[in-house]
Each structure stands twice: as C-alpha cells, then as structure tokens.
Amino acid sequence: xxxxxxxxxxxxxxxxxxxxxxxxxxxxxxxxxxxxxxxxxxxxxxxxxxxxxxxxxxxxxxxxxxxxxxxxxxxxxxxxxxxxxxxxxxxxxxxxxxxxxxxxxxxxxxxxxxxxxxxxxxxxxxxxxxxxxxxxxxxxxxxxxxxxxxxxxxxxxxxxxxxxxxxxxxxxxxxxxxxxxxxxxxxxxxxxxxxxxxxxxxxxxxxxxxxxxxxxxxxxxxxxxxxxxxxxxxxxxxxxxxxxxxxxxxxxxxxxxxxxxxxxxx
Amino acid sequence: xxxxxxxxxxxxxxxxxxxxxxxxxxxxxxxxxxxxxxxxxxxxxxxxxxxxxxxxxxxxxxxxxxxxxxxxxxxxxxxxxxxxxxxxxxxxxxxxxxxxxxxxxxxxxxxxxxxxxxxxxxxxxxxxxxxxxxxxxxxxxxxxxxxxxxxxxxxxxxxxxxxxxxxxxxxxxxxxxxxxxxxxxxxxxxxxxxxxxxxxxxxxxxxxxxxxxxxxxxxxxxxxxxxxxxxxxxxxxxxxxxxxxxxxxxxxxxxxxxxxxxxxxxxxxxxxxxxxxxxxxxxxxxxxxxxxxxxxxxxxxxxxxxxxxxxxxxxxxxxxxxxxxxxxxxxxxxxxx
Numbered sequence: 001x002x003x004x005x006x007x008x009x010x011x012x013x014x015x016x017x018x019x020x021x022x023x024x025x026x027x028x029x030x031x032x033x034x035x036x037x038x039x040x041x042x043x044x045x046x047x048x049x050x051x052x053x054x055x056x057x058x059x060x061x062x063x064x065x066x067x068x069x070x071x072x073x074x075x076x077x078x079x080x081x082x083x084x085x086x087x088x089x090x091x092x093x094x095x096x097x098x099x100x101x102x103x104x105x106x107x108x109x110x111x112x113x114x115x116x117x118x119x120x121x122x123x124x125x126x127x128x129x130x131x132x133x134x135x136x137x138x139x140x141x142x143x144x145x146x147x148x149x150x151x152x153x154x155x156x157x158x159x160x161x162x163x164x165x166x167x168x169x170x171x172x173x174x175x176x177x178x179x180x181x182x183x184x185x186x187x188x189x190x191x192x193x194x195x196x197x198x199x200x201x202x203x204x205x206x207x208x209x210x211x212x213x214x215x216x217x218x219x220x221x222x223x224x225x226x227x228x229x230x231x232x233x234x235x236x237x238x239x240x241x242x243x244x245x246x247x248x249x250x251x252x253x254x255x256x257x258x259x260x261x262x263x264x265x266x
Numbered sequence: 267x268x269x270x271x272x273x274x275x276x277x278x279x280x281x282x283x284x285x286x287x288x289x290x291x292x293x294x295x296x297x298x299x300x301x302x303x304x305x306x307x308x309x310x311x312x313x314x315x316x317x318x319x320x321x322x323x324x325x326x327x328x329x330x331x332x333x334x335x336x337x338x339x340x341x342x343x344x345x346x347x348x349x350x351x352x353x354x355x356x357x358x359x360x361x362x363x364x365x366x367x368x369x370x371x372x373x374x375x376x377x378x379x380x381x382x383x384x385x386x387x388x389x390x391x392x393x394x395x396x397x398x399x400x401x402x403x404x405x406x407x408x409x410x411x412x413x414x415x416x417x418x419x420x421x422x423x424x425x426x427x428x429x430x431x432x433x434x435x436x437x438x439x440x441x442x443x444x445x446x447x448x449x450x451x452x453x454x455x456x457x458x459x460x461x462x463x464x465x466x467x468x469x470x471x472x473x474x475x476x477x478x479x480x481x482x483x484x485x486x487x488x489x490x491x492x493x494x495x496x497x498x499x500x501x502x503x504x505x506x507x508x509x510x511x512x513x514x515x516x517x518x519x520x521x522x523x524x525x526x527x528x529x530x531x532x533x534x535x536x537x538x539x540x541x542x543x544x545x546x547x548x549x550x551x552x553x554x555x556x557x558x559x560x561x562x563x564x565x566x567x568x569x570x571x572x573x574x575x576x577x578x579x580x581x582x583x584x585x586x587x588x589x590x591x592x593x594x595x596x597x598x599x600x601x602x603x
Contacts, residue, residue, distance in 0.1 A: 183433075190434040190462040191441060218440040222433070254424055254445070262385065262412070262420045263378040 024144075046098035046149040048072055050083045051225045052184030053094035054215055055153045056192055057162050057177040057200045058208035061236040062155035065212040066094045067220075068245055069227045076227060084233040086240035088113050091127040091156035092233045093134075096181045097169065098149040105148060108137065127156030127163040131173070139171025151181035156235050162200075180215075183223040188215035205234070217248050294394075301469020303431030304334060304345035305459045306400040307443065308424040309452035312409045312480035313402035316456035317345045318431065318464050319489070320471035327471065333488070335477045339364050339375045341484055342403030343477050344384075347429035348416060349396035356397045360384055377403040377410040381420055389418025398428045404481050431463025431470040438462045453478065457491050464493065 002008065004018070017027045048070050055064040070078040083102070084094045087109050095102040112133060116125050125133075131154040141147050147169040155164045165175040177200045178192035195211040196203060203211075212232055220228050228248040234241050259266060284294060301322040307314045321329035336344045336357035342364070346353025360383045368375045381401055388395055399414040413426045425443045427435040438459040447455070456476055463470040474491040477484065 186433040187437045190466040191437050193466065194458075194462070214441055215437075218437050221440050222436060254443070258422050258424070261422050263382060 046101075048077065048099045049225070050081065050096045050099055050102070051223055052180055052182035052188065052219060053083065053096050053151070053153050054180045054184050054188050054192065054212060054219075055094065055155050055164055055178070056196050056203075056208060056212065057155075057164055058196070058203040058205065059201055060205060061157040061162055061234065062092070062164055063205075063208045063212060063235075064092055064094045064153060064155050064233040065216055065230055066096070067216065067226050067228075067230040069225070069229075070099045071225045074225070076225075079227060079229065080245070082231065082242070084231055084242050085109075086233070086242065087130050088116075088125050089239055090124065090158045090235070091130045091154060092235050092240050092242070093130070093152055093154050094233065095150045095152045097151050101148040101150050102152075105134070105137075105150065105152070109134075124158075126158035127154055127165075128158070130154055130156070131163070131165045131167060135167045135171060135173045138167050138169060142169065142171050153179050153181060155233075156240075157237060160237070183226075184215070184219060187222055188219055191215050191218065213246075213248070217250060220248055220250060301431075301467070302334065302347035302429030303427065303435050303460055303463025303467060303470040304347050304400050304429050305427045305435050305439070305456055305463075306345065306402045306411045306413075306425065307439070307447075307452050307456050307459075308409060308411050309447040309449060311449060312404045312478065313411055314449075314452045314456045315343055315345050315400060315402050315477040315479070316460045317475045318460055318470040319473045319475060320464075320469070321350055322469055330472050331489070333475065335475050335486070337361055338380050338401070338403070339368065341405060341479060341481075342375060342377055342380055342401070343479060343484070343486075344380070344402075345400040345428070347398040347400075352395045352397040353399065356384065356387065356395060357399070360387070374406055376405040376407060377401065377412070378407075381410075381412045381414065384414050385418045385420050388414060388416060393417040400426055400428050402479060404479050409479070409481075427459065427463075429463070429470065431460075431467035434462040434466040435459035449478065453487075453490075461491070461493060 002018075007013070015028050020027075022028075050070055051067065053064065053066040055062060064084055066083040068080055068082065069076055070081040070083075072078075078099075081099065083096070083099075084092055085106055086092050093109070095105065109130065112130075113125065116123070134152060134154065138148055138150075138152075149169050151166070151168040153164070153166055155162075157163065163175075164177065164179055165173060166179050166181065167173045168181075178189065178196045180189045180192065192211065192215060195207075209232060216230050220226050228250060229245045230248065231245055232243045234243070288294065301320060303318045305316045307316075315335055317334035319329075319331045319334065320327055321332040332350070334345050334347070334353075336346055336353070338344050338357060338361045344357045344360075346357060360380055363383055364375045364380055367379060380403070384397075384399060384401065388397060393416045396416050397414075398416055400411070401414060402411045403409070411423060411426060413421045413423070413428055424445070425439045427433075427439065436459075439455070442455045442458065453476060457474050460470075460474045460476075464472070464474070472492075472494050473489045474493070476487040476490045478487065479485075
C-alpha cells in the first residue's frame with residue numbers, strides 16, 4: 001500500500017525503496033556505477049585456505065607457530081606461504097582461513113602502522129591496540145554479512161606485559177596463555193594446556209620451541225590439510241623474529257608389523 | 267503365519283517410504299559419536315584399554331560414573347562410544363555368542379572372532395546401530411587391538427582412540443606412544459590420554475577407567491583416577507528434629523488382628539514364625555512405616571499391615587527410596603518398625 005498521495009495515479013517508481021524492503025546491497029541507488037560493481041559478491045566460502053595457528057606465552061614473551069601451506073580445497077597448492085606477519089615492533093599476527101582476506105588484512109595493518117609512524121607523536125601501536133582494531137574490523141564486516149573469513153591470533157609484548165588474543169570471522173575474541181585456531185584447537189590445545197598452563201613465567205625458550213614443535217608434529221600426523229614445513233615467530237622485548245622454515249621429523253613405522261585391517265594375518 | 271525366511275542380500279523395501287518421509291521433513295537420525303573418550307594401547311605384554319565415565323543426554327550429564335569398558339570374554343574387553351544402549355546390547359550379544367562359540371569349538375576365544383561378529387552385525391544395520399567400539403584382548407595368537415566404526419569398518423592399530431574426545435586423546439598418544447612400552451608407562455599414557463579428553467572435551471568427564479589385559483591375567487581398574495571429586499559441602503543442610511512443630515502425637519496400630527499362613531517352604535528361606543513379623547519375611551523387617559503429618563496439628567504414625575511389605579527388600583539406613591522421602595523428623599520411623 002502506498003501511503004504517499006503524490007504517488008497515487010502515477011506509475012510505480014522502483015528507483016526508491018520506500019519501505020526498506022531490500023537488503024542494503026540490493027537497494028536502488030543512483031550513485032555512479034562502474035562495470036565491475038555488478039559482479040561484486042560477498043564471501044560465501046573460503047577458497048585458498050591456511051590451517052591452524054598455535055601460540056603460547058612463555059618466560060620472555062610470546063611464541064607463535066604456523067605451517068607454510070595454503071590449500072586449494074584438498075590440493076596443497078602453495079607450499080611456501082608465510083602466515084605469520086610482524087606488525088610494528090611489538091606484535092606478531094598469525095592467520096588461518098582464507099588467504100586472500102588475510103592479504104587484505106595485511107594491507108589494512110600496513111596502512112595503520114604507516115599512519116601511526118607518520119604521526120610522530122611518541123606513541124607506538126602495541127598488540128592490544130592491533131587486536132582491538134582487528135576485532136572491530138572483523139565484527140563490522142560480520143554485521144554487513146560479508147566477513148573476512150579468517151581466524152587470527154595476535155601476540156606481542158609491550159612495556160613488559162605479554163599479550164595474546166584471538167579474533168575470528170564472527171568477531172569473537174578471547175585471551176588465554178595458550179591459543180590455537182582450526183584443528184589445532186582440538187588436537188594441539190590439550191598438549192599446549194598441559195605443558196604451559198600455570199608455568200607461563202617459568203617456561204624457557206627451548207622448552208617453548210619444543211612444545212610447539214611437538215604440537216606441529218601431531219598436527220602434521222592428524223590434520224589432512226597440513227605440511228611438515230613450518231615457521232616459529234618469537235616476540236620478546238628485543239623485537240619480533242620469524243624463523244626460517246623448519247622441517248618436521250616424522251616417524252611412520254609404528255604399524256610395521258600389522259597386516260590388513262581385521263582378520264588377515266599375511 | 268507369515269514366513270520367517272529372509273532372502274539373502276539387503277532389504278530395501280523401506281527405502282521408498284523413508285525417502286518420502288524424509289522429503290516431508292522427518293529425516294532419519296544420523297549416527298553420531300557422542301560424548302566419550304575411549305582409548306586402547308598396545309604395550310610389551312598386552313593391551314591397556316581406557317575410558318572416561320560420563321554419559322550424556324544432549325547437554326545434560328545423565329550418568330556421572332558409568333562403565334564403558336564392557337566384558338566380552340575373560341581375556342577380551344570392549345570399550346564403547348556412541349549410543350549407550352547400542353554399545354551395551356551389542357557387546358552383551360557378542361559376549362554371549364562368544365561364550366557359546368568357545369564351548370562349541372572347545373578353544374579359548376579369539377579377538378578376531380569378536381571383531382568379525384561385531385563388524386558383520388554393525389554392517390548389516392548400515393550404521394543405524396550407533397556403536398563405535400575399541401576392542402582389545404590377548405588370545406592364543408597374541409595381543410590384538412581393533413577399532414570398529416558404526417558402519418562396520420575395522421582398523422587394526424597399535425594405539426587407537428574413539429569418541430568426541432578422540433582428538434585430544436590421540437594428540438597425547440601421538441606425542442607419547444613408543445613400541446614395547448612397560449606396563450606402568452602404558453598405563454600412565456592411557457590415563458594422560460583420557461584426562462586430556464576429560465578436561466578438553468565437553469562430552470567427556472568425571473573419572474578414568476582402565477583395563478590391563480595380558481596373556482595370563484586381566485585387571486579391571488575401575489576409577490583408577492578420580493580427578494573430579496566433588497568438594498565437601500561447607501555445612502550440612504539437614505533439618506533438625508522438631509523443625510516442624512506438632513501439638514499432638516497419637517500412634518494407631520493398623521494391625522487389628524494377625525493370622526500367620528506359611529506359604530511354600532524351601533531350603534533357602536527361613537520359615538520360622540516370628541511373633542512380631544509374619545510368614546516368609548520373618549527374618550526381614552518391613553521396609554518402613556509411613557508417617558503422616560497433619561502440619562497444623564497432629565503427627566499421626568500409621569503402621570501398615572505387614573502384608574504390604576512382603577518381598578520388598580530391606581534398605582539399611584540412611585538410604586531411603588526416593589518416593590518415600592520425608593523430612594528428617596520422620597527418619598527414625600523409616601528404620602524398620
């Protein structure tokens with residue numbers, strides 16, 4: 001029913017959505033359009049994906065680990081991707097999920113850091129600020145029903161205080177001394193928790209590397225979308241260092257003596 | 267009378283009906299691996315099986331201390347995850363059939379026999395029997411460890427986990443398992459794996475059960491670890507006697523006249539006639555007498571005729587049948603008459 005008397009007796013005008021019937025992207029508008037805008041789609045599913053990221057707090061700061069794989073469905077497509085990224089001097093982020101969305105986030109953070117640098121006001125963005133910024137970005141995209149399909153871990157140390165938090169495609173955030181995304185949450189988190197919880201201030205760098213390496217090994221055994229090449233990022237008061245790609249040592253001879261899957265003996 | 271002959275092969279006669287109903291919106295329930303962590307581990311001398319003790323009904327814990335390690339034969343045990351009824355009845359059926367089979371063959375039962383019986387039955391039901399099992403045992407051919415999935419596939423492995431907590435438990439196994447472990451190492455690895463499931467998976471909880479099977483001996487360690495004991499309550503919450511005031515007390519004996527008729531003497535029962543009780547239940551006191559409270563005025567105690575108490579087993583105090591639960595001022599009445 002058209003309440004506006006000036007419209008009665010006139011042809012219907014579809015250039016105006018008088019009652020907000022259409023969702024925002026589909027409302028008629030007369031802004032200038034380019035040839036590309038008709039093809040704009042919202043993220044429905046991740047295409048090129050990274051798997052889990054692990055992170056722990058230890059004595060000197062934060063340690064984060066992620067493998068070097070970007071999968072294309074079940075294809076191991078890009079085997080030398082770096083999924084850990086330093087942001088400023090105090091923070092490292094690691095992302096799983098859609099890699100194109102992660103590249104967009106890297107661009108946003110770059111811009112953020114550059115603007116902060118050019119302001120020259122004596123302040124630097126620390127991990128808490130980066131995490132806060134990312135959580136706002138992720139949640140605002142989620143409310144527009146066009147998410148950045150990632151699960152991101154943000155870790156760092158500033159003014160002596162360690163910071164480790166998680167943010168994902170829905171805008172969910174939480175903080176703990178051990179974090180893992182994706183399959184790591186099911187497989188690695190139990191191992192990380194028993195090794196780290198309660199001992200964050202006593203865990204040496206060696207032990208932290210060992211527990212992360214062990215977790216990456218178990219993930220390589222049990223996650224079908226992982227590879228045995230990974231990197232570890234370390235954030236201490238000295239700054240952020242991301243290691244060279246390491247290779248996992250694996251053992252596959254555990255069932256040497258077994259034949260068949262049931263009653264077979266030969 | 268309808269023929270009981272079933273032609274060989276699958277019976278698809280319900281397919282059309284099921285598809286029709288499915289299109290209308292009522293789908294067949296999927297087989298799910300519900301809240302549980304069960305594990306099995308091969309060590310030097312045999313097999314260690316482990317399980318948690320939580321049984322869930324959706325989001326609610328139905329049983330805080332159930333037993334998931336089922337008996338198949340003396341030297342073969344089976345942990346069950348999935349639908350509890352399915353695992354219980356399936357393992358009971360196969361246990362019974364194994365006993366008959368052992369008697370028929372005259373040999374000690376073998377693990378592969380139980381595994382074959384289980385997988386053939388589960389495959390026949392095409393996954394509708396939601397039983398995910400870890401079967402382990404030691405027989406004349408050595409130690410064996412199998413997993414059996416609800417659809418009937420089996421795997422033969424040196425260490426296995428099943429259930430919703432299987433990923434957490436498998437992470438512990440992958441970190442810690444070695445070939446030819448000692449008994450203590452194997453047991454502590456199993457306990458660590460189940461604990462990982464208990465503390466990191468919401469579908470698993472409470473205590474750790476274990477079962478160690480070797481060539482000559484099976485040891486069932488029920489509640490070998492109890493990491494979730496409830497804290498002692500800070501105060502007692504019972505009401506003291508006299509909380510409910512009464513003004514008058516009168517006791518009426520409902521037994522007006524008593525005639526004792528002994529029924530069917532047997533060796534097991536004591537049929538001596540007791541003055542205060544009757545007949546066969548002579549050595550058993552009646553359960554309780556019901557106490558009625560008129561809250562405004564009197565407390566009347568009624569003694570039920572003993573005829574109502576025949577065959578009701580005696581409960582020692584302080585255990586009370588739930589539907590006879592009454593305020594504590596009635597407790598002394600519940601201890602016999």
